[in-house]
Amino acid sequence: MDKNSEVIPFLNDNKYPGIFGWIFSTDHKKIGLLYMYSTLILFIIGVIIGLLIRIELIAPGKTIVDPQTYNAFFTVHGVIMIFLFVIPSIPAAFGNLFLPIQIGAEDVAFPKLNLFSWWLYIIGLILILFSLFTGKGAPDTGWTFYVPFSEFTTTNVSVAVIGVFILGFSSILTGLNFITTVHRLRMPEMKWMKMPLFVWALYATAWIQVLATPILGITVLLIFVERMFGIGLFDPAKGGDPILYQHLFWIYSHPAVYIMVVPAMGVITEIIPVFARKHIFGYKAIAFSSLAIAFAGSLVWAHHMYTSGMSDTAVIIFSFLTFIVAIPTAIKVFNWVATLYKGSIIVEPPLLFALSFIFLFSIGGLTGLILGAAGTDIHVHDTYFVVGHFHYTIFGGTGFGFFGAMHYWFPKIYGRMYNKRIATIAWALLFIGFNILYFPMLVIGMMGMPRRYYDYLPQYHTGHIISTVGSWILAVGLIIMFYNLFKSIKHGEKVGKNPWEAATLEWTTPSPPPTLNFVSEPKLTRGPYDYKGVEEDEQYS
Helix, strand or coil: CHHHHHCHHHCCCCCCCCCCCHHHCCHHHHHHHHHHHHHHHHHHHHHHHHHHHHHHHCCCCCCCCCHHHHHHHHHHHHHHHHHHHHHHHHHHHHHHHHHHHCCCCCCCCCCCHHHHHHHHHHHHHHHHHHHHHHCCCCCCCCCCCCCCCHHHCCCHHHHHHHHHHHHHHHHHHHHHHHHHHHHHHHCCCCCCCCCCCHHHHHHHHHHHHHHHHHHHHHEEEEEEEEHHHHCCCCCCEEEEEEEEHHHHHHHHHHHHHHHHHHHHHHHHHHHHHHCCCCCCCHHHHHHHHHHHHHHHHCCCHHCCHHCCCCCCCHHHHHHHHHHHHHHHHHHHHHHHHHCCCCCCCCHHHHHHHHHHHHHHHHHHHHHHHHHHCCHHHHCCEEEEHHHHHHHHHHHHHHHHHHHHHHHHHHHHCCEEEEHHHHHHHHHHHHHHHHHHHHHHHHHHHHHEECCCCCCCHCCCCCCCHHHHHHHHHHHHHHHHHHHHHHHHHHHHHCCCCCCCCCCCCHHHHHCCCCCCCCCCCCCCCCCCCCCCCCCCCCCCC
């Protein structure tokens, strides 16, 4: 950190010395970096646990851990990846870093509240880590904390759900801050239809965070109350209803899928026109489809519950609504492909990650239709098909979107360029390893392999071996990618303001940006995707 401050101007603006200059800073860029470093560390921990799960499953029977430890592994893997990496990664990290700059503002609307959100994130993280090593062991319920098991298990579920409760508040405050920032701090000449589409994506996501996240907070708090006082809200023996829990949980958690994916879609929408050297096709359609996804995605929660005992009418309605939400998603994919059509395409690492996002997320979306249709969902419900679909959607979507964002905005954050050849090799390993890891899961899921099981029948053995080998290739790709980026922070070639010749406002300010984001008052001279007259890069000095 200290050596970084020698080359990154805004890191020098410290009221406090050392680490306190970071954890008490209200600069949105520093808070964005705090989120990025925090989420990356947790991503690596989640990956390591995921690799251990794959090693355990490489052969039937016990390989490295007992069944109880295996249950804790997939629970902790899910909690870390969902609540601590995927949900906050792009909005809190890259949103904090670039939303104010893209709309010409000096900071977010409530800088102190922004810092408080990060502190809540850290407090939630500490509680979740505390739950792993205290009480009677790490939670073993799965990241959904389904009742009645989560009410009665003796593992440390109570502390974990309080940690998730606090993380929810962090997410709500971040969303509230972004909504206010977009409304109040946009430069006057930047009308709604001149905003970058990454800002539109963050704006739509923020509304989901504010409106849907409180439901999760209430739901996990009810688990805590059930465990502490046994009031019987979900316990059938006391007149409670466990299906009520599923409704409450998925009313938040399905919109949460779009908290995870819509910001990544915003990243892809920034990258594609820059490297196709074309104005984005269908600006308004992409902008409003973000809002449409946010709205329609809030109406489809019960498609997770076709096998839980709903009426046929409810099943038909939720199945129909699930297909409706595919329309705005398909609009985005169509517009990305149309932007690439007849473009002067420049193949750079950010574009490779963006193209991978479209391919992998499309597989996730198409397999989602199988789960959205009640007849086929009943066949593959709670099988590895769901695991494969989920990872194609979330890891293939948010994960590759996050990697694309890291490679796209890296020169702006650090003022240096990474080694593009090594970045391309890492991307190839990630893409190949990803598909070898997750595609067999779709196949063995179709064959009937149930998810979350510690042991399995011999007919699924080959699929698990292939998946485990894929996880190793993926891990090698991650190691190379992170090593390349980490090394380039200090030793990468220096760049100027605009190495990609992009048109949004962040590329008009020095790399890295100064403390107040702009050297002089920014002026909006072109649209965010109008590349005519974009100045060539200047050498960083």
